[in-house]
Amino acid sequence: MKLRQFLAAFAITASLATGATMLPGTTPTADAASNYWGAIAWNYNGRTAYAVNYHTQNSAKRAAKARCGSNCGWFTFYRSCGAAAYKFTSTRTRVGTARGYATRAGAQRAAKRQAGPGSHIRAWACTAGR
Structure with missing residues (x-):
């Protein structure tokens, strides 16, 4: 019995001396990646x-709307880029939106294409x- 206690104590001491730990390893939680x-x-x-x-779609939407104002439209995107383009004319404003693109440039091209020739980017985010 004494030999078993001695060996257990020796194993713990040896593992701590080599930098190992007796605690289970921790893995990132799913929440950290969302x-x-x-x-x-x-x-x-x-x-x-x-x-x-942001952690949730609703929290991202609320934050953007709070900065823009209550009369603003909105769109969300997940793990990607989005952009908004405008084309102002004397009678009308055309807005083009794009979401779900892998790059800023891709989102901007798509938003400008939707708004029409002569449009310009007013917002983008990734x-x-x-």
């Missing part, structure tokens, strides 16, 4: 706002986890 929601809010007057790297 921080990749983004949103862009916009209105027809040209006001825009964005929010990125989440960290793309």
